[in-house]
Amino acid sequence: MNIYHMSYTQKFVGERxxxxxxxxxxxxxxxxxxxxxxxxxxxxERKYIDWNLDNILTELEELKPHRIYLGGYEPTLDPDxxxxxxxxxxxGAHIVLMTNGGRIDMEYAKDLKKTGVNEIIIGIKAFDxxxxxxxxxRSVKPVLTAIKNLVTLEDAYFRLQIETVLIPGINDPAxxxxxxxxxxxxxxAIALFIEPWIPLEGVEFKEPEKRxxxxxxxxxxxxxYVVSYHPLYSEINEIRKTPRKAKFIEILPEQ
Ligand code: SF4
Numbered sequence: 001m002n003i004y005h006m007s008y009t010q011k012f013v014g015e016r017x018x019x020x021x022x023x024x025x026x027x028x029x030x031x032x033x034x035x036x037x038x039x040x041x042x043x044x045e046r047k048y049i050d051w052n053l054d055n056i057l058t059e060l061e062e063l064k065p066h067r068i069y070l071g072g073y074e075p076t077l078d079p080d081x082x083x084x085x086x087x088x089x090x091x092g093a094h095i096v097l098m099t100n101g102g103r104i105d106m107e108y109a110k111d112l113k114k115t116g117v118n119e120i121i122i123g124i125k126a127f128d129x130x131x132x133x134x135x136x137x138r139s140v141k142p143v144l145t146a147i148k149n150l151v152t153l154e155d156a157y158f159r160l161q162i163e164t165v166l167i168p169g170i171n172d173p174a175x176x177x178x179x180x181x182x183x184x185x186x187x188x189a190i191a192l193f194i195e196p197w198i199p200l201e202g203v204e205f206k207e208p209e210k211r212x213x214x215x216x217x218x219x220x221x222x223x224x225y226v227v228s229y230h231p232l233y234s235e236i237n238e239i240r241k242t243p244r245k246a247k248f249i250e251i252l253p254e255q
Contacts, residue, residue, distance in 0.1 A: 001053055002078035007040035008063050018065040018093075020056070021072025022081075026102050028137040029125060031203035034073050053084065060091055071098035076108070082115050089116035096121060101146035102138055109149045113158045120150055121193075123163040126171040127179035135170050144182070151186050160190055166208045166216050167197040173212050177219035184223035191226040198233040207234060 008018035019040070025032070049055045060068070068088055075081055076099050085095060097112060101122040104112070112120065124143050126132040132140035150160045164179055165171055176194060183190050194216050199207040208216075210232060220227045231239075 001080045001084065002075070003053070003056060003072075003084070005039060005072065006056055006059065008059070008065065010063070015066040016063055017067045017069070018060055018063055019069040019071060020075075020084075022070065022075040022078050023073055024077040025073040025100070026077060026138065027074070027100050027125075030135055031200045031205070033198070036200060038072075053080075053087070057087060057091075060088065060093075065091065065093045067096065068093045069096045069098060074100055074103075076103045082111055085112070085115045085117060094118045098123065099146075100125070100136075101143040103142070104146035104149065105142075106149045109146070109153055113153050118157060119159045119161065121161045121163055122147055122150070123165070124179065125165055126167065127164070127175045127182065128171070131170045131175070135167070147183070147190075148186060151190065154187075161193060162190060163193045163195060165195050165197055166213055167205050168208050168212070169205060173215035173219050176216040177222070180220035180223040180227070188223060189225050191228070192220050192224050194220065194227065194229040196230060196232050207232060210235075 002022040002024055003020050004023040005021040006018065007021075008016070010016055021038070025034070049059065068091070070081075070085070075097060078084070088095060095117050096119040097117050098121045101124065104120075104122075122143065124132075124140070124147075126135050126140065129140050132138070132143075147160070147162065154160055162179075162183060164176055166173070166176065180192060183192060194213070196208045196213050197205055199205070213229060213232060217227055217229050
């Protein structure tokens with residue numbers, strides 16, 4: 001079992017949510033986001049348990065989560081993943097697998113669906129083949145094939161979402177629009193989430209400009225029905241420094 005960490009919250013936008021993190025990855029991304037922080041940056045408390053699957057499941061049974069994320073590094077490297085999913089499906093939660101998509105061939109995609117995964121989020125780091133190779137040291141082809149495979153299996157109980165990172169010089173707004181065109185040719189109803197690169201000391205890429213984020217979103221929206229995005233890291237820091245309630249102004253007809 002590759003699970004090395006678990007975090008949960010009783011209240012995440014109204015839901016009880018748990019995340020199981022798996023160690024090991026088949027990619028070697030420059031500035032791997034996971035390596036920066038292997039634990040939960042939002043956790044305020046820590047609890048220690050005897051680390052085995054039974055005890056992890058006991059924790060989950062107590063929480064009764066609505067949603068369980070399988071993520072961390074790359075869960076599909078775990079030879080026990082199917083067995084783990086089989087066991088957690090008994091909890092009746094919505095199971096989301098987060099993957100780089102590099103190891104999901106058709107057979108494995110069918111197994112994941114049959115075992116009880118409800119949603120797969122494929123994170124594609126760069127659409128351009130050369131830039132993907134440079135950034136991850138791996139080919140983008142298996143990732144694109146995984147997207148094509150998973151789409152054929154989609155139904156109301158098994159959904160696919162694509163995530164991509166806006167990285168200046170690696171995955172620019174024009175690359176993201178090309179990714180959106182690729183997805184739209186398969187199915188324009190597949191949702192795309194755009195995450196701006198978080199700057200990291202010693203790593204060559206800068207935080208994207210806000211206008212690039214907006215360009216990436218509006219370019220993708222020309223081709224897909226559902227496009228959403230995360231704010232810039234600097235914006236979030238700014239919001240955290242100045243917590244305040246949004247001010248709403250009501251306008252009514254004069255009496
Ligand atoms: S795919 Fe994710 S976990 Fe793997 S190296 Fe890249 S950023 Fe890190």
